[in-house]
Amino acid sequence: MGRVDEVFEILLHLEKKKREGVSAKDIASMLETDRSNISRYLNILHKEGKLEKIDGRPVLYKSINNDTNRVSRGGNSIVDSNNSLDKMVGATQSLAMPIQKAKAAIMYPPKGLHTLLLGETGVGKSMFAELMYQFAIESNIVRKNAPFIRFNCADYVDNPNLLTAQIFGVKKGAYTGADRDRDGLLTKADSGFIFLDEIHRLPPQGQEMLFTYIDNGFFRPLGETEKLIHVDVRIIAATTENPNSHLLKTFTRRIPMIITLPPIRDRSLSERYFLIETFIKEESHRLGKSIYINKNSIISYLLYDCPNNIGQLKSDIQLACAKAFLRYKSENGDYLIINQGDLPNHVRKGILSINDYRNEVDELLNTTYDIFKFNQHEEPPLLLNVDDNRSEDFYTAIEEKLESLKGSGIDEKDINEIINIDIESHFEKYIGSIYRRFDRTGISNVVNDNILQVAEEILLLAQKQLGKEFDEKIYFGLSFHLERSIERIKKGEKIYNPKLNSIRINYEEEFLFAMKIAKILDNKFHIETPVDEIGYLAMFFTTDSNKKFREEKPKVGVIVVMHGRSTASSMVEVANSLIGIEHAVALDMPLSMNPKIMYELTKDKVQQIDKGKGVVMLVDMGSLTTFGDMIWEETGIEVRTLEKVSTPMVLQVLRKVVMGYGLDEIIESLNKKDLYKDELPKKKIRKNIIVTACFTGDGASKKLKSVVETSLVDENIEIMAINIIDEEKLENRICRLSKEYNIIAIIATVNMDIGYIPFIPAIEVFKGYGINKLKKIIDEENMYMKVAESLKEHLTNLDGEEITRDIKYLIYSIENELEIEIISDAKIGIVLHISFLIDNLLAGVIPRKFEDLEIYRNLYEKEMNIIKESISFMEKKYKVSLGEDELAYILKLFLLNQNTV
């Protein structure tokens, strides 16, 4: 921690002149280094309790211990701040008094004072005793190799003789089993320390002997009548007993120094944080690996109820580390990360108290950090994020964040998730920070008048059209943002919005409005606002000054309980993997299982997953339908049961949950339409038809119909002969028909290729090979149908049939445009690719980058454009936008799957 110390030294130095406090800038100019780094170190020192932070502009820092340090230094030159005791977490905070007392006990002339340590289980009494011993060595009070003997009086509680003998030694024959003379621990501890833990377990006889030693400096071993033993031992006794208890009074009367160690609940969050840090680092050291931990887990550790204090905190951390390590090993992961799932249940609950401690936690953890990396060699923990105060604009912040996450070896999927989750809170902070930085005149100094005016107009318009209130904060934020974004667009720098799709979906109205605004901007500043930027603009209008900023709320729990060995878990697995969040949980009820046991299991699970928002329980039938109400009654957790569960139902519930809906809203929305979907009349299945067409009067279409009918035996397909007046009309007619029927192909006497439905010239049919073509088309159609059927179950955001049909059209039109023919099998692959692509985009997943996109685009510019144009109808219909990477992948699938025969 050399650098931090250096900063501290300089601060102490500067402080002599600047009594009001020292700023980061002062120190930075001394060290000729970057101010932001200094700020970071100062923050660390502040967290360690060495500095006092005086809010203002600039923020000033003052050392806290300056005076006391000097006194103790002056008073006794042996003691320096690097001693073992002062290194303890909380040495300047809750442990300040205990440490002062401990030092006094050690230093007290001539031989120090015997000490009694009081405190609950796990507060660190043994550790404290050991550090007192270290301190005595460091202060040259005892010699370097002085003994430190520890003994737990509870170990021999069944055998008081043996216990006493252990401490004081025994003469042969003192009691049955004492077969020889033996030295006691007290003798072994001569000229050092003995630590007697759980001293209240010492039997009266032993107490007497101990007090004799305390008062006179000698004792007699058990059974010894003559010989006195003189030793020079400092006793540190410890107990969890209540100091007011009768038992303890005998001790408190005789032992001069009494030190009480505070329980963890009385210690500050920052102390607790440093304890957590210490323990994780210890594990990191043990495993020889850096340990990553997400913020929520840290928060849980900070806030959970920890009755057994530091000892428990430590073992709870070790447990999570072990779990994470196991997963890292078994999954051959790239990094060892602790997430909520690794935490013991009682720890996980810690995060529920976040609302009571939000400010403290925010201050401590600086909320933009998502993942903390602890490494044995690095202190303080490496925070994997960017400091938002330093980022001049929004984009840089996101890019930096992306980079820093990438650099930390986290894989892309996780990165996207993190960025996705974070971008909204980041946005809110961004606006907040600008508001803090400027006032009205301030902002007009940094932002062009022009832009200020436009921002004002925009917000007025937004107020009118969106019916929301926007305050000055948004005004400043938007002005500042526009200044940056326009500059950026003009320079041709790329703007990247990882959450574009989700903004579109969740804030449709705002997005549409932002598109209008973009047009205004385009005209005014002669730029072309990219769609990613429109996404950002939309976010400005999503805020409503009357509303508090949304916080990440705990979600409604989802549990699926079903009969059968794995029915529930497979349903949940599909739902979770499609929504992309491990939120729903499953309980399988093998048929052999007793419902009572099942009930208990279910109750436990419900209690586990409830985050105070209630739980939706999806069940299939039978006794399971009654569980919800029983659990509700018994535990008070609001449980709503949905019966006759199906995968789409789980999906729908899960989607609502993820979007932050409350229990009632979820149930209501399901009741309204989709819950009883199966009981409603099923959507009409479209009939398959082949259209034969000719001009009115020449009768060819009927002829065609009969030819086709005789050569095709497929009862699922109807041939429909129609007459056409002109081509334009045909197109309209096909369009109308396609709403009611599934048109497999069109056969006509003239070229009537409408572009998205396979067309066969009549002449080919009459000649025979057209029929083969038709057969192939029908085969493909059957494949499409099967895929559509299966996609219905597998897609989250889309209707399987609908999208399959659209992609089928798409494939046909691209084949036409590119003048190629695609292998039938590959078409199915393409259907899956595109449908899942769109489904994923709708779910906010960021698709993969295309390797060497630049080169590919240059090579196939025309083809890329064809794909882009052909697919635009789907972009509109499904409200997604496909980037160049996605288009390139699709094009590649077409180009490489041509039928060359």
Added chain:
Amino acid sequence: MVNIMLVCSAGMSTSLLVSKMNKVAKEKGMNVNVFAVAEADAKNIMDKIDIVLLGPQVRYLLPKMKELMEPKGIPVDVVDTINYGTMNGEKVLEQALSMAKN
């Protein structure tokens, strides 16, 4: 442990199929590990594979993959289209395992 690598174009469509296949294998108590890679990554993962399956949309990789893998005794084939299209984990797993037997 039999390792089966499933290759598709950008990792869009195979993940569900993979999880289904792994599930079937688990239910049947088979020691099988199925994983999916995108085309671009396939060439980087050449170790510890016993069977390679290609999605029908990347069937164009077949000759190249065969050339690479078959000398090592690793069978390569394209997944049956309908089984792929309907995400039939069981059938695809069967196909993979029968390739290994041949």
